[in-house]
Amino acid sequence: MRYCWLDSGHHLGAVAASAYIHNRDIQLIFDFDKLALNADLGFENKEFITACAISGEEEAKPIRRLRLKVPFVCGTDYFEANQFIEAGYQTTALQPSRQQQLVHLQFDFDKEKFLQTVLYRRSVRRFQKQSISQETYLHILQHLEQPIPTENFEKVEIYSVVHRVEGMLPGLYQGMHLIKAGNFSEKTGYLCINQAMSHDKPLRVYARDGTVTLFFVSDYINYQNAMQIAGFLGQRVYLISNYLGIHCSGIGAFYDDETQEFLETNQDVIYTMTIGIYIRNLREMARKKSYSNEDDSHPMQLTSADIILRQQLEYSISKYFYETCDRTIQNLLSNCRWYVTTHASVMILVIECPDQVTNWRILQKIVPMAGLLGQIVSNAKIRVCPPEGQGIPFEMRVDELSVYRDWA
Numbered sequence: 311m312r313y314c315w316l317d318s319g320h321h322l323g324a325v326a327a328s329a330y331i332h333n334r335d336i337q338l339i340f341d342f343d344k345l346a347l348n349a350d351l352g353f354e355n356k357e358f359i360t361a362c363a364i365s366g367e368e369e370a371k372p373i374r375r376l377r378l379k380v381p382f383v384c385g386t387d388y389f390e391a392n393q394f395i396e397a398g399y400q401t402t403a404l405q406p407s408r409q410q411q412l413v414h415l416q417f418d419f420d421k422e423k424f425l426q427t428v429l430y431r432r433s434v435r436r437f438q439k440q441s442i443s444q445e446t447y448l449h450i451l452q453h454l455e456q457p458i459p460t461e462n463f464e465k466v467e468i469y470s471v472v473h474r475v476e477g478m479l480p481g482l483y484q485g486m487h488l489i490k491a492g493n494f495s496e497k498t499g500y501l502c503i504n505q506a507m508s509h510d511k512p513l514r515v516y517a518r519d520g521t522v523t524l525f526f527v528s529d530y531i532n533y534q535n536a537m538q539i540a541g542f543l544g545q546r547v548y549l550i551s552n553y554l555g556i557h558c559s560g561i562g563a564f565y566d567d568e569t570q571e572f573l574e575t576n577q578d579v580i581y582t583m584t585i586g587i588y589i590r591n592l593r594e595m596a597r598k599k600s601y602s603n604e605d606d607s608h609p610m611q612l613t614s615a616d617i618i619l620r621q622q623l624e625y626s627i628s629k630y631f632y633e634t635c636d637r638t639i640q641n642l643l644s645n646c647r648w649y650v651t652t653h654a655s656v657m658i659l660v661i662e663c664p665d666q667v668t669n670w671r672i673l674q675k676i677v678p679m680a681g682l683l684g685q686i687v688s689n690a691k692i693r694v695c696p697p698e699g700q701g702i703p704f705e706m707r708v709d710e711l712s713v714y715r716d717w718a
């Protein structure tokens with residue numbers, strides 16, 4: 311259940327990030343008749359409304375009930391009822407939260423960079439034993455203090471266990487206030503159930519190896535809403551960390567009572583996050599540490615960070631390729647679904663044609679397109695796919711242009 315609410319909060323955080331990019335204010339609403347709306351929308355016991363986000367100007371409008379019942383359409387292949395989740399939802403759906411005055415966000419991110427951060431945000435599970443600057447740490451905390459745009463509020467406080475921040479003693483903090491000094495990385499690793507963030511056993515990289523572990527606590531009235539606010543803040547931590555060039559991962563699994571005891575608080579611990587600098591290349595790190603192990607000869611698993619970098623590269627190449635194409639090719643591409651992807655270190659420009667005519671037109675332009683792509687990446691190919699069931703894809707490598715000289 312914890313994960314359901316936290317995930318919902320993360321979704322709201324993503325909606326708020328999108329609103330920010332589009333210069334819109336947003337308001338989150340948690341206190342409304344969720345059960346009646348579930349019934350009206352025909353969700354049965356299979357989906358639950360958790361919150362509402364509004365953007366735009368409010369207007370007076372007559373409201374009436376739907377004349378017909380909305381039929382239920384299953385959003386998944388199968389459904390497993392869960393009594394615990396259903397009861398937890400029902401119990402917490404209608405409890406009012408604490409109230410506060412609505413205040414909107416005031417971020418001042420570079421919008422283009424922030425957009426890229428949103429597009430490529432990922433979780434990272436392997437952290438280097440490397441410090442982050444105090445400025446980065448404070449930046450993250452400051453952004454967490456920004457208002458949460460809702461009137462239905464549950465206060466969430468944040469404790470940080472600093473493992474490696476330049477100029478700060480390791481220990482348990484609230485903001486910059488040191489509660490107790492000490493190296494607690496073993497302890498926080500244990501509290502987060504010693505989740506191995508990497509399966510590479512010789513390196514033993516655990517959750518505790520982040521540079522800071524954040525614990526979110528609350529003395530909520532409404533558990534459902536407090537958890538969503540924690541998830542909303544969690545999404546903020548993800549985006550701000552990635553924006554500042556560091557990484558993080560949410561951790562929903564921890565020993566509640568022992569964590570509470572460690573933090574010396576009576577409030578409930580509702581979410582944990584670990585932030586730090588990712589390990590890009592495990593094999594390299596293993597070599598540096600002089601590990602010689604048979605695992606080393608296995609093909610390397612891509613980390614989330616590798617995936618982010620690869621996606622960014624693919625995105626930049628497709629953007630640059632599109633910009634260098636002439637108007638005719640750009641128009642043709644706009645009629646297709648197309649993207650750049652990587653397979654076994656070969657970049658592939660995939661063009662999926664909606665109909666045979668477009669397929670034929672694209673094939674007529676494949677030589678100039680290969681010429682342009684070849685100037686950007688030498689080890690690339692173009693794959694032109696006809697509509698599904700109407701033939702097989704045609705592939706051309708950009709370094710075999712001379713074979714197609716006659717087509718040009």
Ligand SMILES: Cc1cc2nc3c(=O)[nH]c(=O)nc-3n(C[C@H](O)[C@H](O)[C@H](O)COP(=O)(O)O)c2cc1C
Nearest residue numbers: 313316317320431432433505559560561562563614
């Ligand atoms: C609410 C929440 C709880 C999470 N808890 C854990 C966890 O306990 N252990 C873990 O390894 N990852 C955890 N994660 C990270 C997820 O595994 C990760 O978000 C997911 O694999 C999707 O990857 P992405 O964030 O890169 O899109 C959590 C993420 C969220 C949002």
